[in-house]
Structure formats: C-alpha cells, structure tokens
Amino acid sequence: MPSLILTILYIFILTANISNIIYNISIIKISIKKVLIFECILFTISFLLCVNKQNYLLVPISTIVMIIYLYNIFKKIYYCLAVSIFTQLIFALGDGITGAILVFILKLKYFEIMNNFKIQLIMCLIIFLICYVISKGIRIFFKRIYFSDVLKFKSKDTLVLNYCLLLPIISIFFYSIIWKNSHEPSNKLMIVLNLFIIVSFLILTILLTKASNENMKKNLEQKYRDIELTKLKEYTDMLEYVSNDLRCFKHDYINILQIMNQYLKSDDIEGLKKFYKFELLPESKKILEKDICFMLLKHIKLNPFKGFISSKIINAQSKGIKVNIGITEDIEQLSINSIDLCRITGILMDNAIEAAELCDNKVIDFLILKTELSITLIINNSCSEDTPPIHKIYEKDFSTKGIGRGLGLKFVKNIIDNKYTNVLLNTKIENSTFSQEIIINNNEYF
Amino acid sequence: MLSIIVCEDNEIQKKQIEDIIKTELINLKINLEIDICTKDYKEVIDYVKSNRKKTFIYFLDVDLKDQISGIELAKILRKYDSKGYIVFITSHSEMSLLTFEYKVQALDYIIKSDLKNIKNKVNECILEAFNDYYKNNTEEKATITINFGSRINKFYLCDILFFETTNIGHKLRLHTINGQFEFYGRLKELEIQLNSCFYKTHRSYLVNIATIISIDKKNRIIQFVNNETCFVSTMYLKGLIKKCLV
Numbered sequence: 001m002p003s004l005i006l007t008i009l010y011i012f013i014l015t016a017n018i019s020n021i022i023y024n025i026s027i028i029k030i031s032i033k034k035v036l037i038f039e040c041i042l043f044t045i046s047f048l049l050c051v052n053k054q055n056y057l058l059v060p061i062s063t064i065v066m067i068i069y070l071y072n073i074f075k076k077i078y079y080c081l082a083v084s085i086f087t088q089l090i091f092a093l094g095d096g097i098t099g100a101i102l103v104f105i106l107k108l109k110y111f112e113i114m115n116n117f118k119i120q121l122i123m124c125l126i127i128f129l130i131c132y133v134i135s136k137g138i139r140i141f142f143k144r145i146y147f148s149d150v151l152k153f154k155s156k157d158t159l160v161l162n163y164c165l166l167l168p169i170i171s172i173f174f175y176s177i178i179w180k181n182s183h184e185p186s187n188k189l190m191i192v193l194n195l196f197i198i199v200s201f202l203i204l205t206i207l208l209t210k211a212s213n214e215n216m217k218k219n220l221e222q223k224y225r226d227i228e229l230t231k232l233k234e235y236t237d238m239l240e241y242v243s244n245d246l247r248c249f250k251h252d253y254i255n256i257l258q259i260m261n262q263y264l265k266s267d268d269i270e271g272l273k274k275f276y277k278f279e280l281l282p283e284s285k286k287i288l289e290k291d292i293c294f295m296l297l298k299h300i301k302l303n304p305f306k307g308f309i310s311s312k313i314i315n316a317q318s319k320g321i322k323v324n325i326g327i328t329e330d331i332e333q334l335s336i337n338s339i340d341l342c343r344i345t346g347i348l349m350d351n352a353i354e355a356a357e358l359c360d361n362k363v364i365d366f367l368i369l370k371t372e373l374s375i376t377l378i379i380n381n382s383c384s385e386d387t388p389p390i391h392k393i394y395e396k397d398f399s400t401k402g403i404g405r406g407l408g409l410k411f412v413k414n415i416i417d418n419k420y421t422n423v424l425l426n427t428k429i430e431n432s433t434f435s436q437e438i439i440i441n442n443n444e445y446f
Numbered sequence: 447m448l449s450i451i452v453c454e455d456n457e458i459q460k461k462q463i464e465d466i467i468k469t470e471l472i473n474l475k476i477n478l479e480i481d482i483c484t485k486d487y488k489e490v491i492d493y494v495k496s497n498r499k500k501t502f503i504y505f506l507d508v509d510l511k512d513q514i515s516g517i518e519l520a521k522i523l524r525k526y527d528s529k530g531y532i533v534f535i536t537s538h539s540e541m542s543l544l545t546f547e548y549k550v551q552a553l554d555y556i557i558k559s560d561l562k563n564i565k566n567k568v569n570e571c572i573l574e575a576f577n578d579y580y581k582n583n584t585e586e587k588a589t590i591t592i593n594f595g596s597r598i599n600k601f602y603l604c605d606i607l608f609f610e611t612t613n614i615g616h617k618l619r620l621h622t623i624n625g626q627f628e629f630y631g632r633l634k635e636l637e638i639q640l641n642s643c644f645y646k647t648h649r650s651y652l653v654n655i656a657t658i659i660s661i662d663k664k665n666r667i668i669q670f671v672n673n674e675t676c677f678v679s680t681m682y683l684k685g686l687i688k689k690c691l692v
Binding site: 390421427 | 597
C-alpha cells in the first residue's frame with residue numbers, strides 16, 4: 001500500500017512538472033483551468049501506464065497527449081509542436097542535471113537511486129524545481145525578444161524547424177530507452193554524456209528558433225514595406241490629381257482676369273456685373289466645394305501611417321462617402337507601435353466605412369489633434385438610426401449578419417488593454433453619428 | 447447676460463459682418479447688443495477679462511494679421527469665458543468644423559463666400575446660442591467633469607450607467623447611455639466625489655442607482671436602461687437592494 005501511494009505521488013509530481021512547464025513557456029496565455037484539466041488527463045494516462053509496467057511509453061505518449069490537447073486549445077499545429085518539444089526538452093534537461101547532482105555531489109550509486117522509492121521522490125522534487133527555474137527563465141527570454149507576433153504568423157519555415165526539432169528528439173528518446181535497458185549505467189561517463197547531449201541540444205534549438213524568428217521578422221518587414229510603398233504610390237497619384245486641378249485653376253484665373261480686363265477697357269460695367277453674377281459666382285462656388293482636404297495629409301510625417309490612411313480614405317471616397325479631414329499640426333511621433341497603430345485605425349476606418357455606406361448621408365470625419373501631452377485621433381461616421389448600442393458592438397461574438405459592422409472593436413480594445421497603458425479608447429453614438437476616439441498620451445509623461 | 451463680440455482685421459469685412467449681425471438681430475427680434483467690434487485681439491481679451499460675469503457670442507476671423515491666429519485667441523478666451531459661443535469666420539474651406547469643435551468647442555464656422563450664405567449662417571448661430579444660453583440657465587442638471595488629458599468633458603449624471611476598472615492600473619472606463627470612455631483615475635476617489643446616487647457593487651464597479659432597471663438576485667446581474675449589464679458581488683448585494691428600495 002505505501003508503495004502505491006508513493007507511485008501516485010511520484011507520477012503526480014512528474015505530470016505536475018510537465019503542466020507547469022507548459023504553463024510557463026506558452027507564449028499565448030493559457031488559463032489555469034485548462035492546465036488543470038490537462039494535468040488530470042495526463043495523470044490518469046500515466047498512472048494507468050505505470051500500473052501496467054509500461055514505463056518506457058510514458059515520454060512518447062505524454063508528448064502525443066500534449067500535442068493533441070494543445071491543438072484543441074490553440075488550433076495552431078506548429079505552435080503546439082514547438083511547445084510540446086520544448087516541454088520535453090526542459091524536462092529532459094532537468095532530469096539530466098538532477099542525475100548529475102545526485103551522482104556527483106551527493107555521491108549516490110545509480111542502482112541505489114533506481115531501487116529506493118524515497119530517493120526517487122526527492123529526485124522528482126529536485127527535477128520539478130530545476131524545470132521551474134528553467135522554464136521561468138525561458139519565459140522571460142521569450143518575452144524580451146517579443147515572440148508573440150511572429151508565432152502567430154503562419155509560415156512554411158516553422159514547419160521545417162519543427163521537423164528539424166522532432167527528428168533529434170525522437171532519436172534521443174530511443175537512445176535513452178535502449179541505453180537504460182541494455183546495460184546498467186553505473187558508469188559516470190554515461191551520465192555526463194547524457195547531460196552534455198541534452199544541454200547542447202537545447203542550446204541548438206534555442207539558437208535555431210532565434211535564427212528562424214529573425215528570418216521571419218525580416219520577411220514580415222519586407223512585406224509591410226512593400227505594402228507601404230504601394231499605399232504611398234496611391235497617395236502620390238492623388239496628389240498629382242490635386243495639383244493638376246490647381247494648374248487648371250491657374251489657367252482659369254488668368255482667363256477670368258483677361259475677360260474682366262476686356263469689360264473694363266470697354267467701360268461696360270453692366271456687362272461686368274452680369275459676368276460676375278452669372279458666371280464668376282457659380283464657378284467660384286464649384287472651386288470652393290472641390291475636395292482639397294486631401295492635402296492636409298501632408299501633416300502626417302510618418303510615412304507608413306500616411307500611406308495607410310490615404311488608401312483607406314481613397315477606398316471610402318470610391319464608395320461615395322464624403323471624407324472630411326482635419327489635421328492642423330505636424331504629426332511626427334506617436335507613442336505607439338506603428339503596426340498596432342495601423343491595425344487599430346484600420347479596424348476603426350473599416351467600421352466607419354461599413355456603417356457610413358448604409359445610410360443616406362454618407363460622411364466620415366477623420367481628425368488628428370495634437371497637444372503637448374497627447375495626440376488624439378478621431379473618426380466619426382454617420383450611421384443609420386437602428387445602430388445597436390455601444391455595449392452590443394463591444395460584445396465578443398457580435399456581428400450584424402452579412403454586414404459585419406462593429407466587428408473587431410473588441411479586438412482593438414484587447415490590443416490596447418494588453419499592450420498600452422498610455423492609450424485611451426472612447427466610443428459613443430449620438431444623433432446618428434458614431435464616434436471613435438483614440439487618445440495617445442506621450443510616453444515621457446508616464 | 448449675453449452679448450456679442452466681433453474680431454475681424456479687414457475693415458470692410460468687419461463692417462459687413464457688423465451690419466449683417468445688426469439686421470439679423472432685428473429680423474430675429476432678439477434683444478442683444480454688439481459690445482465691441484474691433485480688429486485688435488488684445489482689446490477683446492481685456493474686455494472679456496474685465497467682464498467675467500457676462501457670456502459672449504464671439505465672431506472671430508481665423509486669419510488675424512496679428513501674431514496670433516483666431517484659434518489661439520479662442521483658446522485664451524475659453525479660459526475666461528468657458529460658456530461662451532465661438533463662431534469662426536474664414537476663407538479656408540478645407541478646414542472642417544470638427545477641428546474647431548474639438549479644439550475650442552466652437553459653435554460653428556462661416557466660410558467667407560456670398561452674402562446670402564453668411565447671412566443665413568449668422569442667423570442660425572445667433573439663434574442657437576441664444577436658445578442654448580437660456581435653456582442652460584433655467585435648468586441645472588448635476589454633472590461630473592472628467593479629464594481626458596487632452597481635453598475636459600462634462601457628463602450629466604443621469605446619463606451615466608457605471609464606472610469600471612480595467613486591467614491597467616488607474617485606467618477607468620465610464621459607461622454612459624451613449625458610449626464608453628476611458629480615463630485615468632481611482633474608483634475610490636470617484637466614490638467620494640460623487641453623490642449618494644452611486645453605489646459600489648463590486649470591487650471594480652461603481653454603479654449609478656438611478657439608471658438601474660432590474661437586479662437579478664440569483665445570478666447577481668444588474669441591468670441598466672439600455673440593456674447593458676454588470677455584476678454585483680454577494681457582499682454588496684444586500685446593501686444595493688436596500689439602497690434601491692429607499
């Protein structure tokens with residue numbers, strides 16, 4: 001009976017160790033509840049295996065269970081593979097280090113360890129501690145190099161990397177099983193070798209991951225740069241169009257002066273009055289109404305953002321929406337990551353365009369206001385009267401079917417809540433106008 | 447007292463606007479006076495400074511030929527006359543009203559074009575300011591002022607549903623009937639500042655009792671007038687019900 005309790009305890013610590021590592025190294029946050037469920041599943045399976053004396057199956061089966069379970073949660077196969085492999089690796093490393101400590105520092109004999117359950121239990125606890133420290137360290141390391149964005153990005157590179165990782169780890173498993181079963185490893189050399197292999201393998205994987213990560217980052221940057229370039233091209237086209245207008249106006253202006261000159265020369269005041277009233281006034285009205293607000297985008301000195309905004313505005317105008325722009329000061333710096341800024345404004349503009357399209361009076365206002373402390377971005381759009389209240393739009397699964405209005409507002413909120421303490425998001429609906437406002441406080445005041 | 451101030455640096459246009467205002471006042475049968483009509487912005491500031499009790503309708507040119515623009519002048523005037531009605535006059539058609547609205551809470555802006563348009567606009571502005579002024583003076587609603595950093599907004603207490611903490615320290619979210627607003631502050635300080643109408647129903651919620659329409663005791667959910675919901679903790683449920691029934 002005591003031996004059964006000891007076995008249960010032993011397996012419990014082992015499985016708890018695995019769960020703990022997963023919890024620590026997962027970059028995508030995983031809730032404690034889900035980890036506990038996983039722990040239960042893993043514990044049951046491991047216990048059954050142990051009772052049936054199938055110990056050597058523990059590692060491969062736990063890995064497979066881990067991959068399946070994680071896939072159920074995250075739905076990202078590469079990511080799950082990576083997490084599972086890293087978990088097993090850290091576990092193996094902890095095991096190796098503990099073995100080394102027990103044999104070299106505490107001077108215990110290997111067969112003594114294998115046959116004494118109490119020492120095994122202590123060994124387990126030491127493994128647990130070491131794994132905890134390592135996984136925490138890796139978590140901090142990952143956080144610093146800002147992995148999350150890259151892992152979300154699907155790529156063939158991750159697949160290759162994962163296969164690279166998978167092959168050696170399988171071979172290590174087989175190697176260790178054969179090694180443990182073939183002869184008594186009382187040899188100290190073997191233990192050192194074991195530790196050495198695992199450590200070098202871990203370092204190799206970390207280096208590989210880092211290299212591939214940087215590679216992907218570069219690819220992403222290249223992609224964004226290309227997009228930025230095409231957007232800027234659209235913007236320059238628009239500017240050319242506007243400057244063309246200006247040239248026409250210049251031409252007209254000279255013509256008008258000449259006509260007036262003719263009237264004055266012939267002293268035909270009545271004719272001049274008629275010309276002014278019936279030709280000049282209506283014409284000048286047309287010029288006044290012409291859209292030159294586009295020129296105001298020149299105040300945005302951040303090229304990616306400028307290109308992005310102009311393309312959104314062109315998109316809105318092509319759908320028959322009147323866009324008012326109000327930017328009076330130069331915008332040189334924003335205390336927000338520019339990809340996040342484009343994401344957020346992209347969603348807000350898309351919402352505005354979708355909502356404005358549906359109503360009769362299609363208007364969008366785009367404003368950037370600058371003060372010493374902050375920069376405020378305001379996007380207002382006209383919307384139909386039956387627009388649902390704000391809190392409905394914020395709800396997670398909200399979508400007005402087929403229209404998709406308001407989608408993503410929750411996402412915007414998440415980005416801001418998770419990453420930025422200096423950004424405020426305000427939304428309101430008033431008099432059939434939907435107003436979205438982002439206040440970006442300058443970082444140095446925080 | 448409501449009066450009118452005009453600041454325009456072009457002599458001819460100044461006269462033009464003054465005339466338009468005078469005729470429109472007669473047309474509207476509103477008894478208001480033009481206190482000053484000048485091209486010197488300093489005169490305007492001095493006058494407003496010495497008449498702090500009065501509220502004005504300002505007609506300001508955006509491009510004053512002096513050192514400061516009309517917008518900056520408006521900002522200075524706002525310090526002394528927070529309730530005043532500012533109307534800009536400009537020839538820049540590419541600027542939008544919203545810029546003025548957000549910067550100095552301007553009432554409207556008039557584009558210098560044909561006379562008829564100016565007349566109509568002046569008429570509208572005077573009427574709107576006049577009505578608003580007398581409406582505000584007759585009914586006083588309780589408000590709370592919230593600082594968003596770049597600007598300050600007033601909210602009527604009767605529009606507020608509840609305050610909520612976010613997972614970022616000191617960042618609070620205000621839910622009103624019309625929208626959601628984020629600002630920096632502490633729930634504790636708000637609780638002290640607000641009147642007895644508000645009750646803390648949860649570690650992270652401060653609720654306006656006046657806007658509650660129902661409380662689900664079993665699931666501990668509060669429903670508000672616009673069907674939005676929030677939670678009440680077991681600890682505060684009794685107190686909340688007691689407070690609602692009073």
